[in-house]
Amino acid sequence: MLKQYETVFIMTPVLSDEQMKETVKKFENILLEKGAEIIHQENWGLRRFEYQIQKKSTGFYHLFEFKAEPHVVAEFELQFRRDEKIMRYLTVALDKHAIAYSEKRRNLRKAKEQNN
Amino acid sequence: MAQQTDIKYLTPIAVDIKQKKYCRFKKSGIKYIDYKDGEFLKRFVNEQGRILPRRLTGTSLKFQKKVAQAVKRARHLSLLPFVADNLKTNQ
Numbered sequence: 001m002l003k004q005y006e007t008v009f010i011m012t013p014v015l016s017d018e019q020m021k022e023t024v025k026k027f028e029n030i031l032l033e034k035g036a037e038i039i040h041q042e043n044w045g046l047r048r049f050e051y052q053i054q055k056k057s058t059g060f061y062h063l064f065e066f067k068a069e070p071h072v073v074a075e076f077e078l079q080f081r082r083d084e085k086i087m088r089y090l091t092v093a094l095d096k097h098a099i100a101y102s103e104k105r106r107n108l109r110k111a112k113e114q115n116n
Numbered sequence: 117m118a119q120q121t122d123i124k125y126l127t128p129i130a131v132d133i134k135q136k137k138y139c140r141f142k143k144s145g146i147k148y149i150d151y152k153d154g155e156f157l158k159r160f161v162n163e164q165g166r167i168l169p170r171r172l173t174g175t176s177l178k179f180q181k182k183v184a185q186a187v188k189r190a191r192h193l194s195l196l197p198f199v200a201d202n203l204k205t206n207q
Binding site for chain 2: 097
């Protein structure tokens with residue numbers, strides 16, 4: 001049964017733009033190979049931290065929203081642990097209220113992008 | 117001997133009218149508290165970055181737990197600090 005998940009992860013700011021995109025692409029492929037269905041992606045770009053992580057104070061944030069089998073998440077997170085470019089990650093299962101909220105949020109963002 | 121009437125209290129007795137507290141989530145019908153939205157979560161955190169207790173905010177237990185979990189997740193992703201000195205003033 002496909003459950004819906006949301007993962008936010010932080011990449012070190014040392015990366016150049018291509019490397020950052022390449023890493024995101026790599027994780028996207030990992031997900032697709034495991035049969036997950038990516039619903040939505042968001043790149044928050046470079047953001048300042050509220051406290052230092054690994055002696056750095058900024059990082060690239062990226063969000064994945066996907067539907068997957070429950071066992072896929074553990075393997076996916078294993079890849080995060082292996083990759084040293086990823087400083088931190090957080091995967092959250094979405095219940096029905098969360099799914100409704102993220103849908104609303106997505107339409108809001110799309111509407112905003114359209115009119116500016 | 118001080119007159120009985122003119123007893124001076126050190127601090128004026130705080131007799132404030134007891135305002136009925138309400139859970140703002142139930143009232144406004146919010147169902148999900150997003151951990152990614154730092155600005156919204158800042159309202160439930162005090163100057164030092166600590167989570168505000170229910171007796172001050174008046175939120176119901178169900179939503180206070182959701183707020184607490186969202187704040188802790190935001191702290192993990194460093195969207196909110198664990199400890200801060202003037203979180204809300206320097207904007």
